[in-house]
Amino acid sequence: MKVFIETYGCSANVNDSEIMAGLLCKGGHSIARTAEEADAVIVNTCTVKGPTEAKIRNRIRQLRTDSGRMLVVAGxxxxxxxxxxxxxAPEAAIIGTHKIDEIAGAIEGRTALAxxxxxxxxxxxxxxxxxSGISIIQINEGCLxxxxFCITKLARGNTFSYPMGTIRNSVEEAVKSGCRxxxxxxxxxxxxxxxxxADxxxxxHEICNVNGDFFIRVGMMNxxxxxxxxxxxxxxxxxxxxFKFLHIPLQAGSSKVLAAMKRGYTIETFRKIVSDFRRQLPGVTIATDIICGFPxxxxxxxEETIAVIEEVKPDxxxxxxxxxxxxxxxAGMRRLPDGVVMTRSRRAHHLARRLALENNRQWLGWEGRIILNENGKKQGNFIGRNFAYKP
Known part of the structure; x- marks a missing residue:
């Protein structure tokens, strides 16, 4: 059977889609390039944000109208x-995040709900x-x-770490196949x-001991x-x-809001982490996340959030x-007016663009080794990244 996999959301979801493709191919199925040429479609969903969910709902409704095509909703x-x-979608097979190994059963009609x-x-x-040049390797599922505000915990559960030896083997296989x-x-x-x-x-350290010329990008950590x-x-x-690239979310610059979010850290903790990384790893790229309009x-x-961002100047x-x-x-808290949230979001985006321009100007004239890992917008063009994951 030819199967098309449509993926929404984060790199962990992309990894899940790659695994589903691997399991299906191992089971004798093939992966289609488009939904139109497929016998079955898997929609690997994300539920972090309302607009994304709305988009996925519309897509599922659209796929349901395509007669004769099996539908699986995963993620x-x-x-x-x-x-x-x-x-x-009452007729769709449903495969959750913890039952990904049952995807072949869903496609073959043996599993309706997992x-x-x-x-x-x-x-x-x-x-x-x-x-083929980038290997996404999930090292653990869930969080602590x-x-x-987060529904991902309901979808992914508590932390379950994969064995270090298995992860190293995955890296070795990826590097041997030409992944950089x-x-x-x-x-x-x-x-x-x-x-x-372990930690x-x-x-x-274990992965860095793998032979080969490759780079590691560490994903988000709280x-x-x-x-x-x-x-x-x-x-x-x-x-x-x-890569000298640290993704560490701030979410809010107000201690009161952080407490209401149940984030479990202080602004000072965030400042110290960024400061220590920059002091010991010159040129490190700092990526962060913020939420505008928490109830x-x-x-x-x-204003406190804006002040912290102005001070820290994330890349x-x-x-x-x-x-x-x-x-x-x-979800049970009284929401702020949409206009207030929109205004704050626009101001934050304006600040983010200004800081990005200021930070990137410091790299003008830099020369050094880069890795080409993305296709550019024009045919024949490529995007490269340096040691700090700067494009």
Whole structure:
């Protein structure tokens, strides 16, 4: 059977889609390039934000009208909002985030519903990579947080780390196949190993010992665990194989808002992590996330966020507007007026663009080694990145 996989969301979801493709190919199926040429379509969903969910809902409705084509709904929406998916597409097979190894059964009509707790070692499963030069390797599933706004915890659960040896084997196989860039991903890379008497710095040292010319990009980690591992983590980042790229979310510059979000760290903790990384790793790229319009955010709270961003000057700022997600504590809070949220978001985006321009000007005239890892907008053009993952 020819199967098309349509993916929404983060790099962990891309990894899940690559695994589903690998499992299907191993089972004798093939991967289609478009939904039109497929016998079955898998929609690997994301449920972090309301607009994304709305887009996915519309897409599922559209696919349902295509007669004779099997539909499978997988991913975070399938896991955290199973009943919503059932009502949206009663005939679809539903595969949750913890049951990814049952995808062949869904395509072959043997599995109609597979959700709920399950512990499969995704690092050991076959894959078909989207980009032959980049290998996305998930190191653990879930997190240890309980953020009041986050539905991902409902979809991915508590931290379950994959064995270090299995992860190293995956890296070795990717490098042998010609891959030059390894993305280590999870919902919080900082929690890796806490359930296995291991940790992220030790994992990085192990992977860096793999023979070959390749680079490692470490995925997002929350400040609480990053601070706990701070010096060993910085020491691991000093290895030449590790991109000097730190993705650490701020979310809000107000201590009151952070407390309402149940983030579990202070502004000072965030400042210290960034400061120590910059002091010991000159040129490091700092990426962060902020949420505009959390229900308890006052004008004063938002000004505090702006002040912290102005002070820290991150290279990359991912800005989201607050969206109430079903099953979360924040969904029951009174929302701010849309106009207020929009105004704050626009101001944050304007600041992010200005800081990005200021930061990038410092690289004018820089010369050094880069890795070509993306196609450019024009045919024949490529995008390269340097040691700090700067394009």
């Amino acid at each position: 975070c929406m399938a896991e955290a909002q199973t009943e919503t998916v059932r009502k949206l 959700v709920g707790e399950g512990r499969v070692n995704k690092a050991a499963l076959p894959k078909v990579s989207v980009n 947080g309980a953020c009041s 860039e390894i993305w280590l991903t999870s919902q919080d890379t900082g929690t890796y190993g806490l359930d296995r008497r 992220l710095p030790r994992l990085l 400040p609480t665990l990053a601070n706990h591992l701070l010096q060993p983590l910085i020491d691991a980042f000093k290895n030449g194989k590790v 308890t955010e006052t004008d004063e709270d938002f 990359v700022i991912n800005i989201s507007r607050f969206w109430p997600r079903p099953g979360t504590t924040a």
